[in-house]
Amino acid sequence: xxxxxxxxxxxxxxxxxxxxxxxxxxxxxxxxxxxxxxxxxxxxxxxxxxxxxxxxxxxxxxxxxxxxxxxxxxxxxxxxxxxxxxxxxxxxxxxxxxxxxxxxxxxxxxxxxxxxxxxxxxxxxxxxxxxxxxxxxxxxxxxxxxxxxxxxxxxxxxxxx
Amino acid sequence: xxxxxxxxxxxxxxxxxxxxxxxxxxxxxxxxxxxxxxxxxxxxxxxxxxxxxxxxxxxxxxxxxxxxxxxxxxxxxxxxxxxxxxxxxxxxxxxxxxxxxxxxxxxxxxxxxxxxxxxxxxxxxxxxxxxxxxxxxxxxxxxxxxxxxxxxxxxxxxxxx
DNA sequence: CCGGGGTATGAAACCAGTTCGCAATATCGC
DNA sequence: GCGATATTGCGAACTGGTTTCATACCCCGG
Numbered sequence: 001x002x003x004x005x006x007x008x009x010x011x012x013x014x015x016x017x018x019x020x021x022x023x024x025x026x027x028x029x030x031x032x033x034x035x036x037x038x039x040x041x042x043x044x045x046x047x048x049x050x051x052x053x054x055x056x057x058x059x060x061x062x063x064x065x066x067x068x069x070x071x072x073x074x075x076x077x078x079x080x081x082x083x084x085x086x087x088x089x090x091x092x093x094x095x096x097x098x099x100x101x102x103x104x105x106x107x108x109x110x111x112x113x114x115x116x117x118x119x120x121x122x123x124x125x126x127x128x129x130x131x132x133x134x135x136x137x138x139x140x141x142x143x144x145x146x147x148x149x150x151x152x153x154x155x156x157x158x159x160x161x
Numbered sequence: 162x163x164x165x166x167x168x169x170x171x172x173x174x175x176x177x178x179x180x181x182x183x184x185x186x187x188x189x190x191x192x193x194x195x196x197x198x199x200x201x202x203x204x205x206x207x208x209x210x211x212x213x214x215x216x217x218x219x220x221x222x223x224x225x226x227x228x229x230x231x232x233x234x235x236x237x238x239x240x241x242x243x244x245x246x247x248x249x250x251x252x253x254x255x256x257x258x259x260x261x262x263x264x265x266x267x268x269x270x271x272x273x274x275x276x277x278x279x280x281x282x283x284x285x286x287x288x289x290x291x292x293x294x295x296x297x298x299x300x301x302x303x304x305x306x307x308x309x310x311x312x313x314x315x316x317x318x319x320x321x322x
Numbered sequence: 323c324c325g326g327g328g329t330a331t332g333a334a335a336c337c338a339g340t341t342c343g344c345a346a347t348a349t350c351g352c
Numbered sequence: 353g354c355g356a357t358a359t360t361g362c363g364a365a366c367t368g369g370t371t372t373c374a375t376a377c378c379c380c381g382g
Contacts, residue, residue: 029329029378050368065332070369086247090368106296115294122290125283126305133276134310135267141304144287149295190349190358211339226361231340251339251368 007079015042015081015098022079036060037072041082042096047114049091087114087143104142110151168240176203176242176259183240197221198233202243203257208275210252248275248304265303271312 007025009018019038023030040056041048048056054069073094076082083097087107104122106115122142130137147155168186170179180199184191201217202209215230234255237243244258248268265283267276283303291298308316 027329031330031377033331063332067333067370068331071330074370086249088247092368106291106294108296109299115296117290117294119286119290122283122286125280125286126303129278129280129283130267130305130307133267133278135269135276135305135307136313137305137307138270139306141302141306142287143302144291144296144298145300145302146291146296146298152297188358192348192359194360224361227339228341228362229360232359253339 009099019079019081033061033064033068034072036064037069038076041076041094045096047085047093047095049093051091106144106146108148108151109145110147110154113148170260180240180242194222194225194229195233197225198230199237202237202255203259206257208246208254208256210254267305267307269309269312270306271308271315274309
């Protein structure tokens with residue numbers, strides 16, 4: 001096992017190129033399965049779990065195994081192209097982080113819709129809190145759970161029945 | 162399965178009394194195992210996982226099974242006496258929520274120490290963000306991961322060797 | 323363009339945490 | 353105390369995920 005390092009994207013590089021660079025640098029190989037998985041993952045642009053990703057990958061090639069998807073997502077996470085998240089329900093979800101700012105999530109517990117947001121003032125306050133306790137933050141997770149407008153309306157309607 | 166509802170503490174009630182009220186109301190029974198588990202859990206005042214809790218419970222009664230601890234913690238969570246959390250590593254941790262303010266966590270990824278904090282300004286900003294997107298928040302999770310002072314020092318020392 | 327060393331893959335075994343099914347047991351209202 | 357019903361402990365089953373192992377593939381050197 002070689003030391004894992006994630007690498008910064010070159011100015012004009014595509015995700016696929018970055019991955020290629022990473023693979024080469026680490027002495028890893030570019031395979032058909034990896035290409036399909038990465039393509040599919042990048043095309044999906046969402047918060048997918050392994051099942052969803054595997055289903056889509058198998059449209060291209062039904063023989064790809066779950067293990068390979070797990071392994072590939074781990075790889076993408078290590079090289080900094082994907083970020084693993086875990087919103088409660090046991091399934092790890094991945095989202096692309098290619099040239100993407102950090103952001104947090106607002107999750108509707110009714111319909112599962114996820115809104116991404118970013119708030120510098122919150123981040124600043126977080127740093128302040130951490131500093132106050134002598135901590136150096138290297139990661140954080142902020143998730144807000146609630147009902148979106150539609151689900152609120154639906155709930156109100158339901159209550160009235 | 163009856164509808165689950167958590168109940169608010171009466172002004173002068175102890176956790177054990179609240180639980181008793183909950184059990185009676187739901188037609189459930191008070192057993193020796195449940196009492197031991199609840200007592201142990203409340204006495205521990207921390208963020209315990211099931212293994213830790215089971216170990217302590219077995220000091221009182223070695224025959225209590227893991228399944229019962231799981232079932233009891235689920236019960237406590239449902240009636241609002243405990244809160245389940247999941248900081249990364251696959252172990253669900255529980256903390257007492259009896260008459261406890263909401264708080265967030267600052268977790269040292271070096272030694273696992275957990276600091277609790279509360280910050281009204283962050284909460285206010287969260288509400289603001291949610292409102293802005295038309296959401297009504299009913300829960301949130303904020304976790305800051307970093308190194309505590311000691312682990313920072315240790316890391317610096319390690320790097321120098 | 324071919325061969326070989328080393329990596330990647332798929333299937334199945336494995337793992338840890340958690341839940342479930344069931345027979346035996348304990349609780350609680352009457 | 354009785355009896356209906358909830359609970360327990362056990363082990364088996366399930367879950368998401370990782371690892372093993374034999375085989376297939378990639379890619380560099382010749």
